[in-house]
Amino acid sequence: MKYKILITNILLILIITTLLSGCTTFNNFQETFFDTDAEENExxxxxxxxxxxxxxxxxxxxxxxxxxxxxxxxxxxxxxxxxxxxxxxxxxxxxxxxxxxxxxxxxxxxxxxxxxxxxxxxxxxxxxxxxxxxxxxxxxxxxxxxxxxxxxxxxxVESFQGIALAKYAFEQMGASTAAILRDQNDDYAAAISQTFTDKFIQLTGNEDSIAKVIEYDSNQKDFRSHLKSLNNLGVNTILLTGKNADSIKIMEQAKELGLQFLFLGTDKWGTEEFLQAGGSAIEGAVFPTIxxxxxxxxxxxxxxxxxxxxxxxxxxxxxxxxxxxxxxxxxxxxxxxxxxxxxxxxxxxxxxxxxxxxxxxxxxxxxxxDENGDPIKSVAIQTITNGKFVHIYTAEPTWQ
Incomplete structure (x- = not known):
């Protein structure tokens, strides 16, 4: 038994000696083998x-x-x-x-x-x-x-913009009816249009508060007949969720016809390129920004x-x-x-x-x-005034 204990002790000493051979001091030994984890824990x-x-x-x-x-x-x-x-x-x-x-x-x-x-x-x-x-x-x-x-x-999420815009139209502008013009082949446009519709109906308490939804082909260039029909319905607020070029064309044609609408759009409008391309036709347009x-x-x-x-x-x-x-x-x-x-x-x-x-x-x-890990958050709403983006409203996170 004493012989086995002696052999064990000798082996232990050899192991320690081998380990210490790579370290010039005990402090180096301690840093090499023990301090790494402690440092990571800090x-x-x-x-x-x-x-x-x-x-x-x-x-x-x-x-x-x-x-x-x-x-x-x-x-x-x-x-x-x-x-x-x-x-x-x-x-x-x-x-x-x-x-x-x-x-x-x-x-x-x-x-x-x-x-x-x-x-x-x-x-x-x-x-x-x-x-x-x-x-x-x-x-x-x-x-x-x-x-x-x-x-x-x-x-x-992109569709969340529709909720913020519906709150702005109803709470800030007092809109009781609205219409939607969107590209029929654009899923992004469809998602925002749907959340806007759902929230606007909830806020107004009127199932018919969305007076008309007009879908257009992405190649369409003339929107005058649509704008005239919405004006005849007495609609003042129009949500545009298509491509920026389409939205600018629609607002330009409304101005040519002398028709006054509140145009609501998406955060894609918040670029210098949009300002320059739209010019005076997009004055007064409203959109959310992150x-x-x-x-x-x-x-x-x-x-x-x-x-x-x-x-x-x-x-x-x-x-x-x-x-x-x-x-x-x-x-x-x-x-x-x-x-x-x-x-x-x-x-x-x-x-x-x-x-x-x-x-x-x-x-x-x-x-x-929310339950999915998506943010329910305040959304800043901007308008375009004198060729500049101006903050006009904050839609607070009280969505339910």
């Missing part, structure tokens, strides 16, 4: 799942700007440093699967991104299986969140001021694109959920805190999540 990892190269690089970088600005302003959660772990999906679904697995292996607490709904959907399979919550930023396809209880988003600095100042003054200041200092531009604001909010939502969960390692607890989010004050609006 950092909380958030995954950045974005196309940082490839065809969608430019869009991925906009979301990244928002994430990084938020990280610079709020670098800690639960008293620990937050580390951003980058995963470039290269705008490719096959690569997206590979780097999503990599983020899982690196044990990130939350994933932010990706730009591109299909890239998000691919990654979502791996994040869901690993019980890691993810927050999409501008991916608006309903399947991103409906296919996974672990996926949320900061942008509203981010407007004037409206944002009313949501969360201190954070919004810090966000705008940081953006201007870093990029030298006055107004950040919507994707930057949404990326900023995605990071804030992530660390807020981690803080409330009291853990960075229990993905299910973090997911539950995200799902319970109510009236979170972000720079893109007050955010609550």
């Amino acid at each position: 950092r909380i990892r958030i995954g950045v799942f974005e196309p940082l190269s490839g065809s969608e690089k430019e869009n991925g970088e906009l979301e990244l700007r928002g994430i990084e600005l938020a990280h610079e302003l709020f670098p800690k959660v639960l008293g620990k440093d937050v580390e951003l772990v980058y995963a470039d999906n290269k705008s490719d679904v096959d690569v997206a699967a590979t780097v999503a697995e990599d983020l899982v292996e690196k044990k990130v607490s939350v994933v932010l991104g990706s730009y591109g709904s299909f890239l998000s959907i691919v990654g979502g399979e791996y994040f869901t299986e690993a019980k890691i919550p993810a927050i999409a930023i501008t991916s608006s396809n309903p399947l991103v969140t409906s296919s996974s209880e672990y996926y949320f988003r900061t942008c509203f 981010f407007n600095p004037e409206a944002a100042a009313t949501y969360n003054t201190n954070v919004t001021d810090a966000f705008l200041k940081a953006y201007r200092e870093k990029y030298g531009k006055e107004q950040p694109p919507s994707a930057v604001a949404l990326g900023f909010d995605a990071y804030l939502l992530a660390i807020n959920a981690i803080e409330k969960a009291g853990t960075a390692v229990n993905g299910e607890a973090i997911k539950d805190e995200l799902a319970a989010t109510k009236n979170f004050s972000g720079v893109s609006g007050d955010i609550s999540f």
